[in-house]
Amino acid sequence: MIGYLGLDVGSVSTNLVVIDDYNEVLINLYIRTRGQPIKAVQDGLKHVAMELGNSITIGGVGTTGSARHLTSIITGADTVKNEITAHAMAASAMVPGVQTVLEIGGQDSKIILLRHGIVTDFAMNTVCAAGTGSFLDQQASRLNIPIEDFGGIALKAVSPVRIAGRCSVFAESDMIHKQQLGHNLEDIIAGLCEALVRNYLNNVGKGKQIKEPVSFQGGVAANVGIKAAFEQALGMKVIIPRYFNVMGAIGAAILAREKVRRVNTTNFKGFDASEFKYKAGSFECKGCSNLCEVIEIFHDCNVIARWGDRCGKWESV
């Protein structure tokens, strides 16, 4: 049997999936990137190879996420796509007739509008990461609550307090002020969920026509408190797909499958790639006043890829 591998390597998590020809998810893996994308990808590949066994061969590989170029070098990807297209692709496949995708990840949040299966509009948070997964993580650890329980606690709130959601620094000081006044934890956490949703809809979702079905995906979709806040603010049902936290990877796998069907061949380097010694280095190019920070990827001692230069002088190895 043939499977297609999708990798979504983001700021917080590295996700791998293997799907078949009918969008059935055979394997899905969600691991933390921990600032080391190469290691995360190699560990992920090892896991996938072990679980796959001999019955499935990989017929194509697609990458997405902010480390998509790096990952494509390591794996030999057939497609390298941005997260927006990948998420939209996966949502269309997994949520029939989807018209709106709300996606909140570790460092960015986005909204994607689809009509008749085609992306018609999208937006991504611009200069600030307020209200994304990292901030929730940080607040959970400040309050000493496991992030997994965060949403559940919010649901127990009786009267959520109002928290300023525009900026994570404002939000944090507002939360601390309210907590010192004596408000209980449930109400503060529920207030934070509402604030984040309000901020998302006003900023990322500004001027966008949100229509049902609405799919909520990305790591933050695990938070039932945020889901409830979305449903309340939108007055609509919000669907959380079964594989909500690996949707980007699913999209990447679908894109790879489509490409391989067209060209009939894959560049996949095989699971041995998880054993190769890859190393990343960087240097500042002094060729002009731009002083570009050039990234180099080494396989053993050979440079296999470089990027980061504005003029393209280093790009071609």
Add this chain to the structure above:
Amino acid sequence: MKIAFPYMGTSHIAFKMLIRDLGHEPMVPPKLSKKTLTYGTQHSPEFACLPFKILLGSYLEAIEQGAELIITSGGSGPCRAGYYGVLHQKILQDLGYDTKIIVMESPYRNPFDFLGKIKSVISCSGVSWWTFIKVFYKAWEKLKLLDETEFLSHQIRPFECLRGETTKVFKECLNVIDESQTTEQIREARKLTQELLNNISQDHTRKVLKIGIIGEIYVVLEPFANHDLEVTLGEMGVLTHRSIYLSDWTRESTGYESKKNIIKAASPYINELFGGHGIYSVGHTVLYSQKGFDGVVQLAPFTCIPEIVAKTILAKVSNDFAIPVLTVFLDEQTGKAGLQTRLEAFVDLLGQKRAIQEGVVT
């Protein structure tokens, strides 16, 4: 006198010649870099916009190299840029520099102020008004040539067979233009640069998407401020058309070309000038849609009020005319990954839309 002027796209090449022709020593500031940004952000109010910070940083670098006078352009209407020259001057004073900044305002607002400022520059080098008019006309010709050349490069880039070749040839063209000094040489440079660019091997069977670029003038014109947006899109196979070129902006503010059409196109949505290039952003989007463009990218400095107002109106324009608009706010980040992701996604979106229109996908 050593006279400096701000970077704005390729215009420094024309200003350099003008200043030399006026009997002064031109002082082209060092190329905009991270150092410029560091200087600019260090000495600017935190809430000032990116153009303000880049300009201040660039002035400081020019002063380090010995500039004695800075000539810049002003702005009118309810946009902070109108005060920037004054504020820049005060900051320089506070830092202990006595370098003067002359802010050229539109001659139609105050012709005496305009002429007085020119007189102060030409009288100290003993240049007559007649000479001034002659060399100004020549600089104007050069500025137009620079804009024409850049325009052509953006038309060719998406079709280039070898990625990056247009950018290389364009740099050569700039050198050719820089070296041309007389009216006759400028005329020859026009021929030569057109030839150089048209000789790039191109593949016209490619189907390219067309994107209009709108927004605040500085970030639209200066590639350093917009992460080489037009080159990036061009190399992704997109033909870009920029709504603003310095030569038509100068033409407009010196009264040669009216922007009536653009304002008329914007009028169903907004009837009021609200500063900067806000209303033009709205009008141009309507016009781009009517001309069959696939999409529009709006560039704005973070916190730019005119463009924020325009963005809100553009949501409706985009809906009415079914033309997708991507707004990009620019600040001091030097990482390009975020912009790259958004542009790739936007181009995917436009590609799918085009495919449906052409009936390739149903």
